[in-house]
Structure formats: C-alpha cells, structure tokens
Amino acid sequence: MLEVMHLTKKYRKTLAVDDVSFSVPDGSIGILLGPNGAGKSTIIKSIAGLLRYDGEIRIQNFPGRSPEAKKVFGYVPEIPAMFDALTVAEHLEYIRRAYQSDITDEETGALLARFELEDKKDKLGNELSKGMMQKVSICCALAVKPKVMLFDEPMVGLDPKAIKELKDVIQELSRDGVTILISTHMLEMVKDIWEVMFVMDKGKILASYTREEAAHRDIDELFFTITE
Numbered sequence: 001m002l003e004v005m006h007l008t009k010k011y012r013k014t015l016a017v018d019d020v021s022f023s024v025p026d027g028s029i030g031i032l033l034g035p036n037g038a039g040k041s042t043i044i045k046s047i048a049g050l051l052r053y054d055g056e057i058r059i060q061n062f063p064g065r066s067p068e069a070k071k072v073f074g075y076v077p078e079i080p081a082m083f084d085a086l087t088v089a090e091h092l093e094y095i096r097r098a099y100q101s102d103i104t105d106e107e108t109g110a111l112l113a114r115f116e117l118e119d120k121k122d123k124l125g126n127e128l129s130k131g132m133m134q135k136v137s138i139c140c141a142l143a144v145k146p147k148v149m150l151f152d153e154p155m156v157g158l159d160p161k162a163i164k165e166l167k168d169v170i171q172e173l174s175r176d177g178v179t180i181l182i183s184t185h186m187l188e189m190v191k192d193i194w195e196v197m198f199v200m201d202k203g204k205i206l207a208s209y210t211r212e213e214a215a216h217r218d219i220d221e222l223f224f225t226i227t228e
C-alpha cells in the first residue's frame with residue numbers, strides 16, 4: 001500500500017503540489033495523469049525520498065524517507081541515468097550493495113534475461129541506447145526486490161514494441177503483488193492497464209477513479225478540458 005497524505009511541495013514561489021492525498025492499494029496499478037507542470041514528477045520524487053515536502057507519505061506502512069521505506073520501493077526516473085564507466089552488470093552489483101539487497105546471482109541473471117540484456121551485461125553505460133538504458137534502469141529498480149514501484153513518465157521516447165514490453169512487465173509485477181505508481185501525460189498509453197487513476201492539474205488532484213467507476217464517468221472529457 002502506498003499512501004500520500006496532504007502532500008505539499010513548494011519550490012521557492014512555485015506551489016508545485018498543493019495538499020494532495022491519495023492511495024494505491026496493494027498490487028494495484030495507479031496512474032497520476034496530468035499535463036506538463038501538473039506536479040506529477042514532484043509527487044513521484046517526493047515518494048522516492050528525493051525532495052523535502054510537507055505532509056505524510058507511507059510506503060508499506062513505513063514513513064517516507066525512512067531507511068525501511070528505502071528498501072521496499074524501486075524508482076524508475078523519467079531520464080534514465082547511468083554511470084558512463086560502469087557496465088550493466090556493475091550497475092546491478094552497485095545497487096545490490098547500496099541497498100543491501102539479498103538478490104542472488106541467479107536472480108540477477110533471470111532479471112537480465114527477462115529484459116533481454118544478457119548480451120549487454122558487459123556494455124558500459126555510455127554505450128547504450130535510451131531504450132536499453134531504461135531497461136537497465138528498471139532492472140536496477142527491481143534488484144531491490146521492491147513492494148512498490150514508481151515510474152516517472154516511463155513511456156516517453158520508447159517505440160511501440162518497447163511500450164508493449166513495458167506494459168507487460170508492469171502487469172506482471174502487479175500480478176505478483178507489487179504496488180505500482182506511474183506518472184504520465186498520455187492517457188492512451190495507460191488505457192488498458194490502469195486500475196486507479198488520479199487526474200491532476202496545477203498541483204491538485206481534480207478527480208480520482210477506480211476502473212469500475214470509470215465506466216460511468218468520462219475521463220477523456222475531463223482530461224481534454226484541462227489539456228486543451
């Protein structure tokens with residue numbers, strides 16, 4: 001379970017997130033949908049413990065930014081960052097040590113195989129395409145064996161095949177009980193996978209939906225109104 005309560009974040013004079021509360025149940029796929037500047041990344045980065053904020057965040061019942069919370073979530077940033085001088089395998093080893101993950105060599109091998117990265121494991125960070133870097137970034141996040149996964153605009157810049165693969169991975173994780181939160185400004189990309197949705201604009205959640213409720217409401221229309 002991921003809970004965000006009265007989250008408020010100000011960057012100097014900009015109120016990026018204004019008293020936002022929501023929760024994503026265990027194993028569900030939650031979406032933060034909103035146009036550029038809505039505050040989605042700020043929420044994801046706050047949950048990932050990268051920002052100071054007001055309000056309360058609980059990840060698997062651990063307070064946000066606590067050492068316990070850090071061990072139960074994985075974070076895939078919008079722009080995958082890799083060390084130029086480390087290989088793919090070394091990135092995974094770095095994560096294993098930094099997060100004291102109990103992932104075994106066999107499990108690491110299976111992770112690389114799942115993402116078709118076995119033949120890339122000796123490649124350096126600066127030798128990979130954006131799509132490959134994103135796969136490595138997801139592997140690194142999964143290497144901590146997370147209970148909660150945070151994806152910031154994960155579909156941007158990916159080709160249709162990579163998007164399909166990513167959605168498959170997200171659905172597999174959800175089936176395995178991992179709680180997922182994805183930020184996106186592209187409703188089309190998540191239409192077939194979402195379970196709870198929070199539509200945002202200007203730092204606020206305008207509407208929340210569950211899949212069952214959405215049949216009776218028109219997310220398209222609301223989203224069109226705020227993005228036109």
Ligand code: ATP
Pocket residue numbers: 011012014015016034035036037038039040041042043153185
């Ligand atoms: P995008 O998809 O464009 O990243 P977003 O919904 O993720 O949009 P945020 O990146 O969270 O939105 O930005 C919310 C608001 O906070 C915007 O007005 C943005 O300009 C501002 N903002 C974000 N980061 C900073 C920062 N480091 N310093 C100052 N203002 C910031």
